[in-house]
Amino acid sequence: MITSINISHVWVFDQDEALDFYVGTLGLEVSADMEFGGAMRWLTVRPKGATDREILLEKVAPPSVDPESVGKIRDVITKGASGFAVGFVTTDANALFADLKAKGVEITEEPTKQFYGTDFGIRDPFGNRIRFVEPAKPSP
Amino acid sequence: MTSHGVTSLGLTSTEARNRLLLRAKDTMDRSFDRELDVPSLAASVGASPAHFIRTFKEVFGETPHRYLQRRRVERAMYLLRETKVSVTDVCFDVGFNSLGTFSRTFKEIMGISPTQFRQRFEPVEAVPTCFAMAWARPSSFGEARQEQPPYSDPTANEGDLADTWEGTT
Numbered sequence: 118m119i120t121s122i123n124i125s126h127v128w129v130f131d132q133d134e135a136l137d138f139y140v141g142t143l144g145l146e147v148s149a150d151m152e153f154g155g156a157m158r159w160l161t162v163r164p165k166g167a168t169d170r171e172i173l174l175e176k177v178a179p180p181s182v183d184p185e186s187v188g189k190i191r192d193v194i195t196k197g198a199s200g201f202a203v204g205f206v207t208t209d210a211n212a213l214f215a216d217l218k219a220k221g222v223e224i225t226e227e228p229t230k231q232f233y234g235t236d237f238g239i240r241d242p243f244g245n246r247i248r249f250v251e252p253a254k255p256s257p
Numbered sequence: 258m259t260s261h262g263v264t265s266l267g268l269t270s271t272e273a274r275n276r277l278l279l280r281a282k283d284t285m286d287r288s289f290d291r292e293l294d295v296p297s298l299a300a301s302v303g304a305s306p307a308h309f310i311r312t313f314k315e316v317f318g319e320t321p322h323r324y325l326q327r328r329r330v331e332r333a334m335y336l337l338r339e340t341k342v343s344v345t346d347v348c349f350d351v352g353f354n355s356l357g358t359f360s361r362t363f364k365e366i367m368g369i370s371p372t373q374f375r376q377r378f379e380p381v382e383a384v385p386t387c388f389a390m391a392w393a394r395p396s397s398f399g400e401a402r403q404e405q406p407p408y409s410d411p412t413a414n415e416g417d418l419a420d421t422w423e424g425t426t
Contacts, residue, residue: 134266195268197279197282240279250385
């Protein structure tokens with residue numbers, strides 16, 4: 118029986134740039150950062166204090182991906198055609214939106230009230246689509 | 258097309274162009290209910306209007322105008338399906354200036370009129386709205402009628418455009 122999700126990945130083109138964005142701008146924390154023989158870097162981040170789930174910031178590069186596929190994946194991501202990369206939960210969508218907008222983050226959708234809460238969307242520097250939701254409070 | 262801050266990521270010139278155009282496309286998405294301002298979108302990516310339209314089509318497979326029409330119809334589909342807003346109000350809410358253009362464009366893309374669409378399709382529940390809208394987005398002009406996807410109506414061509422005005426207020 119599968120009980121939970123512990124890790125998922127986002128393609129990035131440069132792991133230091135990704136770190137700047139996901140940690141420096143979004144405010145996540147690094148949960149692991151390990152180099153293996155100079156060819157591979159295992160870099161994961163998570164919301165502060167959230168130990169049950171991590172996001173692997175995986176570089177699109179050989180040897181794990183062949184050069185031809187690297188070009189195709191990068192093309193798809195930079196065109197914004199890679200789909201919904203990751204969704205975060207926040208306690209205050211409007212405040213987070215204001216903070217990210219002030220930091221110059223690319224906004225795809227402003228905070229909008231939905232039946233499930235208030236959500237908005239951004240892109241990371243590579244073109245991945247990220248969304249944030251402040252869940253609706255349960256009716257009394 | 259100038260870099261506008263995207264080259265620091267080690268992007269190739271093609272990737273940098275993609276990112277610039279994606280920014281312009283995101284701008285169109287955020288302001289889909291407003292008039293399409295090609296000169297200002299083109300200026301935002303450092304291109305002439307003609308070059309912008311040409312490269313947009315090269316990257317995304319359709320012109321900015323055509324993309325915007327599909328985006329507006331996608332939004333209209335959502336409002337028709339999920340709300341009780343009148344067809345006329347939906348038309349103006351999503352950025353069309355005339356009910357005739359809205360009905361014609363909607364039917365051209367979806368194969369059925371806005372009113373017929375509302376009658377046939379139920380709200381999509383329990384799925385984030387952005388996701389439901391993106392997956393309900395019509396793929397291109399005319400394809401709805403040619404390929405008979407789930408939204409198409411085999412009787413849609415029997416009437417003329419006047420059908421689409423039924424119940425629109």
